[in-house]
Amino acid sequence: MIRVGMIGCNRRALWYAALMNELVPEEYAALAPASYHHMTYYQHVELQVAYARGMRVTKIYDPDARAAERIAAAFRKRPTVAASIHEVNEDVDAVLVANEDGDGSAHPALAAPGLRGGVPTFVDRPLAATVKEARAMLRLAQRNKAPLLSCSHTRMLPHAARFRARFEELGHVERGFVCGHGAQPAQIADAVELALSLFAEGFGRPVSVCSMGAQPCEVMLLECAAARGGAKRQVLIDNTPHETPRNAIWAKAMGAGPPLDSPAFDAFLQPEGGVAVPKALREMVRTGRSPMSPARLIEPTAVIEAARHAHNAPRAVPVPNAR
Amino acid sequence: MAIVSRSDSAIRVGIIRCDTHAHWYAPLIEKPDPQRYRKAHRGCHYYFYEPSAPHRPRFPAVRGMRIAKVFDEEDRTRAEGLSEAYCGRPKVCHTLDEVSDGVDLVYIADCNGEGEDHLRLARPGLVKGVPHFIDKPFAYRLKDARRMIAIAEEHGTAVMCASLLRYVPHLARFRTSLANIAPVHSLFIPNYGPSLACLFHCLSIAQHLLGEGCKSVESMGTEYCDLLRLRYRRSHALVFGARGTEPKRPAAAAQYGHSGYCVSAYGAGGDVHTPRIDDYLYPHAGVRIVKMARQLALTKKPPIPYETMLEPVKMIEAARLAHNTGRRVDLEDVR
Numbered sequence: 135m136i137r138v139g140m141i142g143c144n145r146r147a148l149w150y151a152a153l154m155n156e157l158v159p160e161e162y163a164a165l166a167p168a169s170y171h172h173m174t175y176y177q178h179v180e181l182q183v184a185y186a187r188g189m190r191v192t193k194i195y196d197p198d199a200r201a202a203e204r205i206a207a208a209f210r211k212r213p214t215v216a217a218s219i220h221e222v223n224e225d226v227d228a229v230l231v232a233n234e235d236g237d238g239s240a241h242p243a244l245a246a247p248g249l250r251g252g253v254p255t256f257v258d259r260p261l262a263a264t265v266k267e268a269r270a271m272l273r274l275a276q277r278n279k280a281p282l283l284s285c286s287h288t289r290m291l292p293h294a295a296r297f298r299a300r301f302e303e304l305g306h307v308e309r310g311f312v313c314g315h316g317a318q319p320a321q322i323a324d325a326v327e328l329a330l331s332l333f334a335e336g337f338g339r340p341v342s343v344c345s346m347g348a349q350p351c352e353v354m355l356l357e358c359a360a361a362r363g364g365a366k367r368q369v370l371i372d373n374t375p376h377e378t379p380r381n382a383i384w385a386k387a388m389g390a391g392p393p394l395d396s397p398a399f400d401a402f403l404q405p406e407g408g409v410a411v412p413k414a415l416r417e418m419v420r421t422g423r424s425p426m427s428p429a430r431l432i433e434p435t436a437v438i439e440a441a442r443h444a445h446n447a448p449r450a451v452p453v454p455n456a457r
Numbered sequence: 458m459a460i461v462s463r464s465d466s467a468i469r470v471g472i473i474r475c476d477t478h479a480h481w482y483a484p485l486i487e488k489p490d491p492q493r494y495r496k497a498h499r500g501c502h503y504y505f506y507e508p509s510a511p512h513r514p515r516f517p518a519v520r521g522m523r524i525a526k527v528f529d530e531e532d533r534t535r536a537e538g539l540s541e542a543y544c545g546r547p548k549v550c551h552t553l554d555e556v557s558d559g560v561d562l563v564y565i566a567d568c569n570g571e572g573e574d575h576l577r578l579a580r581p582g583l584v585k586g587v588p589h590f591i592d593k594p595f596a597y598r599l600k601d602a603r604r605m606i607a608i609a610e611e612h613g614t615a616v617m618c619a620s621l622l623r624y625v626p627h628l629a630r631f632r633t634s635l636a637n638i639a640p641v642h643s644l645f646i647p648n649y650g651p652s653l654a655c656l657f658h659c660l661s662i663a664q665h666l667l668g669e670g671c672k673s674v675e676s677m678g679t680e681y682c683d684l685l686r687l688r689y690r691r692s693h694a695l696v697f698g699a700r701g702t703e704p705k706r707p708a709a710a711a712q713y714g715h716s717g718y719c720v721s722a723y724g725a726g727g728d729v730h731t732p733r734i735d736d737y738l739y740p741h742a743g744v745r746i747v748k749m750a751r752q753l754a755l756t757k758k759p760p761i762p763y764e765t766m767l768e769p770v771k772m773i774e775a776a777r778l779a780h781n782t783g784r785r786v787d788l789e790d791v792r
Contacts, residue, residue, distance in 0.1 A: 309698060313643055313723045344677040346686060346783070353695065355677060355684050370684060370697050376642035377725040384728055386721060388647055392733050393719050446783030450679050 136189045136419050138412075139226035139253075141219065141244050143196035143205045145169065146258060146320075147232035151209065153409045155185040161208035172380065172401040183405040186412035195222035223248040228415045233258035237319035238435065242267045249280045254418040256411055259286040259323035261435050265454055268435045272428050281418040283411075284431050286320075286327035288383060290410035293403050297385060297396045298332050304389035307333065310369040311386040317375040319438075322351045325371050325383060327434050328399070332385055333369045334358045339457050340433065341366070342450040343441045347374065350445040351438060357450070432456040468754045469525035471560040471587075473553065473578050475535035477501065478592055479527070479566035480542075485740070485747040486564075488518045489542040497542040504736050516740045519747045522754075528556040557582030562754035567592035571653045576601040579616065583608040588757050590750040593620045594657035595766055599774045599791065606763055615759040617749060618766045620661035622718065622734070625742035628665050631720070631731045635666065638724035644694040645721040653773065656682070656696070660769035662720055663687050663694040669768055673785045674775035685776050688785070 138154070140147050145166045151157050152173060159179050163170040173181040191209060195216040196202040202215045216222035223229055229248040231241060238260035248255045249271065261284035262268040275282035288294065301307050310333035314325030334340055338359040347353045354371040382398035397403075414425050424431075433456045444451035470486055472479050480498035483489060484505045491512040495502040507513045524543060528550040529536040540547045550556045557563050563582040565575055572594040579589050583605065595618035596602035602618075609616045622628065635641050644666055646659045663671070667689050675686040685696040717735030721728060749760040759766070768788070775786040 309647065311645060311647075311697065311721075313645070313728075342679065344679075344684070346675045346677050346684075353675075353684070353686055357679060368683065368698070370645075370695065372643055372645075372695060372723075374643060374693065378723070379725060379727050382727070384721075384723060386645070388719075393647070395721065395728070395730055398728060448781045448783060450677075 136228060136416055137192040137226045138189055138415070139193040139195070139216070139222040139229045139248070140191050140213070140232060141195050141222055141229060142232040142234070142258075143194055143198070143201040144232060144234040146234040147194070147230075148205055148208065149405075149408060150230060150232055150412060151191055152181055153183065153185050153405060154189045154191065154412050155181070155187075156189075156191050156210060157181075157208050158210055165205065165208055168401070173405060184409050186409055186416060189412055189416060193222045193226055195219060219244060220247050223251050223253055226253065227419045228254045229256070230412070230415065231255070231257045233320055235318040235320050237263050238323075239263035239267075242271055245271060245282075246274060249274045249282065250278055252278045252280045254281040254415060254422075255283070256415050257282070257284040259284065259320060259327060259434065260438055261431055263435070264439050265432060265436050265456070268432045272431065279422070281422055281424040282431065283414055283418060283424050283426055285411070285426065286324045286434075287404055287407035287411060288324045288328040288399065289331045289407070290414075291328075291399055291403065291407035293397060293399055293406065294328060294332060294385070297394070300394055301387055304387060304391055304394060307337075307387045307389045308365070308367060309388040310367065311388070312369070312371045313378075313384040313386075314371060314373040315378045315381050315383050317349060317352060317373050322373045322438060323434055325373055326354070326437050328383060328385060329356065329369050329371050330433060330437070332387070333367055334433075335430075337361065337367055339455060340437050340453045342452050343437055343444050344447075344450045345441040345445040350442045354441050355450075356437065356453075429457040467521050467523040468562055468751055469560045470522055471526040471528070471550075471556040471563045471582070472524060472539070472547075473528050473556055473563060473565045474531075474567065475527055475529040475539045476566055476568045478568040479539060479564070481568070482564060482566065482743060482747065483524060483539060483542065484514060485516060485518055485743045487523045487543065488514065490544055493544065494542040497538040505740060516744055519744065519751055522562075522747070522751055525560050526550050526556050528553060553578065554581045557585050557587045560587060562590060562750060563587050564590045564750065565592055567594075567654060569652045569654050571597050572601075573597040576605055579605050580608060583614060583616070584612055586612045586614045586757075588614045588753045589616045590746075590753060591616055591618045592654075593618060593661070594653045594773065595770050597653065599767070599770045602767055602770045614757045615753055617753050617759055617761055619746045619749065619761060620658050620769070621739045621742040621746065622658045623661035623665050623742075624745045625734055625738060626745075627732065627734050627738055627741070628662065628720070631729070632666050634729050635722055635724070638722060638726035638729055640691055641667075641722050641724040642692050643723040644692065645723070646694060646696045647719065648696055648698040656773065657769050658718065659696045660687070660772050662718060663696070664765070664768060666720070666722070667692060667694060669765060671768060671772055671788055673787045674772050674779050675785050676776045676780035678781075682776055682780055685772075687772060
């Protein structure tokens with residue numbers, strides 16, 4: 135049994151705990167009714183989603199001790215509420231930093247003790263608020279041989295991978311579009327990571343970004359360079375604050391021929407991307423390696439940071455090459 | 458003074474600039490000789506006649522109109538070609554001024570242009586009191602569009618401008634489906650080509666689906682107007698590739714090369730997508746527009762409110778002011 139220390143006692147932490155089958159259904163229903171609803175379907179008490187086996191959340195920590203106490207009661211086997219960020223990293227095999235709506239600026243401090251101790255660590259999206267901080271976290275992880283993973287569940291969605299597999303029907307994708315599910319930093323990261331996984335990976339790196347709207351990253355226009363100097367691919371990301379059905383995100387690919395529209399990647403589907411995270415963490419414990427390259431870990435932060443600089447600026451801002 | 462022809466009571470139409478759009482609207486104004494029309498413009502014949510019966514039109518011409526004069530100042534052979542599609546009956550004019558003499562309506566065709574010459578081309582006829590149907594974009598600058606309206610009003614006539622995308626019934630039906638996902642928060646309109654004409658189509662799509670009342674425009678991108686954001690009271694429209702390069706569209710069975718738009722809408726209730734609205738469907742809108750042009754000729758009153766026609770031009774002006782300035786330009790500030 136892999137012992138997991140969980141940092142950040144919020145609904146996102148509960149979501150990941152549910153994907154490790156760690157929660158008492160009724161307690162989960164009381165604390166996060168919407169997530170419970172989407173994981174049970176209509177006539178079930180127990181969660182109906184796939185979960186990562188062989189993992190146990192043994193410790194939890196939140197700077198707000200009351201928040202930690204509140205969610206501790208929801209676990210099938212009550213985890214220890216750690217008194218400090220250092221304590222949550224002791225006697226665990228892996229650490230998961232859960233982020234509900236933050237911009238990643240708290241992550242370096244939250245992840246550092248575990249990384250220093252060589253603990254395999256997952257940091258929820260975005261890895262950090264700046265590339266500088268992200269690189270520092272990677273250096274810390276490398277120095278201490280701590281496998282580090284950071285991503286959005288949208289990057290791990292099998293439905294997105296299947297959508298991408300259809301791009302061949304277009305011959306060549308010239309433009310991409312992601313209609314995100316909100317304007318919070320974590321929601322922006324979800325949309326950016328989906329956009330990168332669909333339209334940049336296997337094509338070319340993001341080279342520049344523009345941003346406009348009432349707040350940074352509200353509407354982003356990303357340009358990706360073709361691997362062999364061909365035409366650039368433009369990707370539009372709409373993070374306007376709005377309500378989407380069941381927290382849905384959509385994508386669209388355009389090229390020669392009729393465009394391809396994704397299904398709604400909504401709250402019913404998103405746990406299938408989420409469950410890949412604890413599974414990856416389990417593998418990191420087993421192998422001592424991260425499944426993602428440093429470049430892929432940093433790239434979303436690089437894009438978002440550049441977009442913040444580009445916001446309502448006269449021209450596009452280059453995205454630092456993370457590859 | 459121009460009057461409706463007494464001999465056959467048909468509205469006599471003069472066409473300026475015999476480009477693809479002139480050939481496109483021509484069979485809706487008056488039925489041509491199919492064989493000659495095919496020779497004059499194979500592409501238009503392709504869309505306007507039944508594939509299995511190339512002599513049978515897919516869309517009947519609007520009754521009571523005939524093409525009386527044609528003119529092309531850049532290439533006279535284009536005017537001659539169009540005239541030839543009607544067995545040489547429409548008179549090929551030598552001068553711009555001549556086109557608006559003795560006709561009841563002037564149509565200024567513009568397939569894929571910028572509208573920079575519309576005021577110059579319309580002025581001679583408007584001062585004679587001849588109603589004008591001006592192809593999209595209405596004008597390159599808002600002041601030109603306003604000037605055309607002013608000249609028309611001074612001389613007791615009217616002008617109209619209409620994009621096919623504003624009147625295509627398929628978009629009207631799509632608009633009704635938006636209720637299924639209401640409230641709509643985002644409309645996504647990928648553009649097809651780099652000209653202002655194409656952009657005007659996109660803006661007309663937004664107007665068609667979200668109605669009038671665009672509040673402001675933002676524009677950004679490494680190329681001019683890569684992305685336009687039109688803000689409405691409760692939603693926005695994103696015009697992507699607003700003046701970007703034309704996508705490569707190799708002609709093949711599955712990847713045909715017609716002009717077309719696929720629009721998506723996203724709302725609290727989900728997402729809906731149009732079918733591909735393309736050259737095969739545009740003539741449905743063309744019939745409606747030619748009927749409006751006929752009404753214009755008969756009444757000398759604009760069949761569409763001027764403010765409706767001007768809104769896309771205002772959006773374009775606002776986009777010019779907004780592009781890469783990092784600011785939102787309110788339409789009410791555009792003069």
